Amino acid sequence: MPEVEITIGGRQFEVACAEGEEHYLLAAAKMLDTEASVLTEQIGRLPEARMLLMAGLMLADRTAGLEDRLRDADGEMAKVRGELEALKSAPAPEPQRVEVPVVPQRVTETLEELAARAESIADAMEEKTAG
Template sequence: MPEVLITIGGRQFEVACQDGEEHFLRAAARMLDAEAEVLVGQIGRMPEARMLLMAGLMLADKTAGLEDQLRAAEERAVVAERVATNARANPERVEVPVIPRIVTDSFAEIAARAEALAARIEERAGA
């Protein structure tokens, strides 16, 4: 079982972990150290147990906030999925505008009259 030397709040600790978990332990230690450094910068030197407790509580508070954000995001994703599923199941009806029959009939009548007039003009011109 590997032993890892970590530094938190300017103090060193030797911690054992499972093989292959060293990276995760170091990452967690960096997060705890960042919080401890804030405390040390604000308050100054304090007992080790109090520093670790306060830094741990600060991390827990951040984690709780992130969990709330995650839960809200998951709820929005569920709602979005329901909307998408409903849209697929009940697609919106889209109507394409069609020229009304009366308009096409009117155009056909106008065209027929124009052709008749053209035919009369040709007759008169040829006579």
């Protein structure tokens, strides 16, 4: 079982941990040291037991707040999942009827005839101006 030396509030401690868990122990010690440093800056030097207790309580308070937020977020996610499932299981909406206006054949034929006349007039004018 490896032993790791950690520093909390300017004090050195040797702590044993399971093989491969050193990284987690160092990360936890860093968090505790951060809280202990805040205490020593605000209050000054404290007895070791009191410093560790106060730093631990500060971390526990922060953790409790995060757990509350996580629980709230989990409740919101459950609500969203429920709404999503309700939408998935709901019947498909009725298709909407869309009417597209159709141009009557008679109008199309009339427009073609007008276009042909306009081209004929344009050709006649070109012949007169060229001749």
